[in-house]
Amino acid sequence: MKDYGTLSQAINKLKLEEGYEEDFNLLDEKIELKSKKETFGVEEFEVDKVLRFEGMSNPDDNAILYAITTSKNHKGILVDGYGISSGQISKEMMKKLDLKDHRALD
Helix, strand or coil: CCCCCCHHHHHHHHHHCCCCCEECEECCCEEEEHHHCEEEEHHHEEEEEEEEECCCCCHHHCEEEEEEEECCCCEEEEEEECHHHCCCCCHHHHHHCCCCCCCCCC
């Protein structure tokens, strides 16, 4: 397992060393790539890596970093909170991101 360090270090490594250059936003039933004005449903992307980060002193600092590749071969990252800070998403999106099934983490 590769050590990605902190959340900001992991973002830099994924972007600079592994080619995940885009930034995705999580919507209810899709992910959004604002720079290209495109959205992708759950069937239009794959989650390549999942990295979890826990704040040392503040539970609000908990985050999950996803490395994603879309059906149009856009590679990017998605950062989302988990636990109390996690957003509301559809069941299909939750299953795709494997939050419900407690996906094995990289």
